[in-house]
Amino acid sequence: MMAAAMGADEYGFGSVAMIATGCVMARICHTNNCPVGVASQREELRARFPGVPGDLVNFFFYVAEEVRGMLAQLGYEKLDDVIGRTDLLRPRDISLVKTRHLDLGYILSNVGMPKWSSTQIRNQDVHNNGLILDDVLLADTEILDAIDNEKVIHKTVKIYNVDRAVCGRIAGAVAKKYGDTGFAGQLNITFTGSAGQSFACFLTPGMNIRLVGEANDYVGKGIAGGELVVTPMENTGFCPEDATIVGNTCLYGATGGQVFVRGKAGERFAVRNSLAEAVVEGTGDHCCEYMTGGCVVVLGKVGRNVAAGMTGGLAYILDEDNTLLPKVNQEIVKVQRVSASVGQMQLRSLIEAHVEKTGSSKGAAILKEWETYLPLFWQLVPPSEEDSPEACADYQVTAAGQVTLQSA
Structure with missing residues (x-):
């Protein structure tokens, strides 16, 4: 009052x-x-x-x-x-x-x-953003047919930095019809250019999105599935692993899916990530903040305050210059080398997928000299994951690929 x-x-x-x-x-x-x-x-x-x-x-x-x-x-x-x-x-x-x-x-x-x-001022009409890129895509008969009849399509689309929350409405159309996991088709869409805020937000399984260029903040926000790949354009004149090509707060609240970024991300990468898997080649401050699940691999330097409030999931960070430990609050997460064979397999498989999807030269160099690079990785393990096969050396992988607990 x-x-x-x-x-x-x-x-x-x-x-x-x-x-x-x-x-x-x-x-x-x-x-x-x-x-x-x-x-x-x-x-x-x-x-x-x-x-x-x-x-x-x-x-x-x-x-x-x-x-x-x-x-x-x-x-x-x-x-x-x-x-x-x-x-x-x-x-x-x-x-x-x-x-x-x-x-x-x-x-x-x-x-x-x-x-x-x-x-x-009361009861104003909701403002209209005009025709947006998602409207154009949802008006495409090929995309509509793929959503309605669970078909596989491939599209290439130009994108500009005024195009915000691209793929959000498409994901909504898929989820409305099939839920989070029921879509059996594939929407393979490649965007070229500079994406605006919240690119590829809320993706669902069956959406495979590729961006050749760069993006602003909130890339992959709230994704529940699908695949997102971001790579720089060819002949840019800079080294991809040294350049930031996605902005801050990427993967915010993600509950599924995979993300591969050939280049660095800004601050708060994978904040509140719950289940998504991601590979990136460097981040700013607060990487993996409040993370509760999933897996993040960083093939480069990170900023300060890593894994603040992290209560679940795992992170693997390459520390070539031995500067990571002061950036992590070890009262929150345990920092250890990747000694568990299951964890080594998880790390290597994600890097292999990263190289396959992005053509990363940094990832390829790591795989080529695997025995040299593996000891340079730190594994960040919150208390809830300490007994997981990926973090605990007491587990082993059988010849059939099954994970078993070693006998005493």
């Missing part, structure tokens, strides 16, 4: 909404040890989570009821009637040491209603 009287017409509910569903404000969200399981990936703690959606609904019902009662006491029918009504507010007549020098006069002064007050 006070915010409305001071002029606010939008209101945010943050911590109080979490408290309504069971948060006890222990202030240890970043440690994975939340005592009521709100901010933890540990199953035994998540089992303690007491909240249900109805609790939050009831909280907002009570908020609305209290606001309604206060409006009635003041003689008003709706909240809009009191927005900007600072004349309804009176400073409390109390004297406190820490507030004695506060002057609320500026906040409570009524300067009149501005010409373009937001309270005068």
